[in-house]
Amino acid sequence: xxxxxxxxxxxxxxxxxxxxxxxxxxxxxxxxxxxxxxxxxxxxxxxxxxxxxxxxxxxxxxxxxxxxxxxxxxxxxxxxxxxxxxxxxxxxxxxxxxxxxxxxxxxxxxxxxxxxxx
Amino acid sequence: xxxxxxxxxxxxxxxxxxxxxxxxxxxxxxxxxxxxxxxxxxxxxxxxxxxxxxxxxxxxxxxxxxxxxxxxxxxxxxxxxxxxxxxxxxxxxxxxxxxxxxxxxxxxxx
Numbered sequence: 001x002x003x004x005x006x007x008x009x010x011x012x013x014x015x016x017x018x019x020x021x022x023x024x025x026x027x028x029x030x031x032x033x034x035x036x037x038x039x040x041x042x043x044x045x046x047x048x049x050x051x052x053x054x055x056x057x058x059x060x061x062x063x064x065x066x067x068x069x070x071x072x073x074x075x076x077x078x079x080x081x082x083x084x085x086x087x088x089x090x091x092x093x094x095x096x097x098x099x100x101x102x103x104x105x106x107x108x109x110x111x112x113x114x115x116x117x118x
Numbered sequence: 119x120x121x122x123x124x125x126x127x128x129x130x131x132x133x134x135x136x137x138x139x140x141x142x143x144x145x146x147x148x149x150x151x152x153x154x155x156x157x158x159x160x161x162x163x164x165x166x167x168x169x170x171x172x173x174x175x176x177x178x179x180x181x182x183x184x185x186x187x188x189x190x191x192x193x194x195x196x197x198x199x200x201x202x203x204x205x206x207x208x209x210x211x212x213x214x215x216x217x218x219x220x221x222x223x224x225x226x227x228x
Contacts, residue, residue: 004160035218042122042206042218043161056215091160103149103168103210109160 002026006092006110014118018080021113025074025094032069033107034077035091043091049075082117089114122209124219131197132227139192139222141207147187149210154203155221161206164192194224202226 005024013019025032031050035043046065048056051072060067064083069075079086089112096105123142131137141150149168153161165174167183167190174181178195190209194201204223210216 033216040220042208042220044218045216089158093161103151103166103216106151106163106166107161107208107216108163109153111160112158114158 004092004094004108004110006090006113008113009111010114010116012116012118013082015084016081018078019082019115020079021077021090021092021115023075023077023092023110025092026108029094029096029108030072031095031097032075033093033095034067034075035093037089037091037112039088046077046090079115082115084117087115087117122207122217122219124205124207124222126222127220128223128225130225130227133198134196137194137197137224139205139207139224141190141192141209141219143188143209145188145211147183147190147209147211149216150183150187150190151208152181152190152192153206153208155206156203164205197224197226199226199228 007022011019033048034046036046037043046060047067049069052069065079067077091109091112093107093109095107121144125140129137151166152164154164155161165181170185170187172183180193183190202224204221206221207219
């Protein structure tokens, strides 16, 4: 099966600019995740979708970050305006699990988008 | 909130040596995953553990989950340079919260 697709692979922007990332999960995967991974740290969950509904966005900085998953398939994550501390790798992952609290399937990750804010 | 602590933070071994990475949770885990990450790339799934006392092996890598489901270990036998990378554990609670450890950087010298 095709893996999780993410684009772009790299992005360099100046602070206060906006940026958008795109993710296409594995076909048939109900759950989609966006993670932020700062260098030297483990991934931090930003938002979790179940089909096209949000089930967890408690760690999403909603004043500048937004995400949507239209039609329950692909998703976009946007940052506006960007800050220096947003420099990180943004990882998208998907899973077959259809509800929170089910741990029957692993997450499948894309290669991520490396964002540098100058 | 649930936290996962990994140890050691980094590990340098000579090729052929055995090694163990630990992952400890402050709460009971209902799913525990191990991933490997190459620098600048996504995470690759290694193994999943769900039951207390469960142990799984794939090639030279063995993962275990203790009976209390709060601690897991990843053991590599006869390490090779191809094993080098960042190893991350990820665990889920009954509330559906899935978090990651901070990762263990493994370097294997030929």
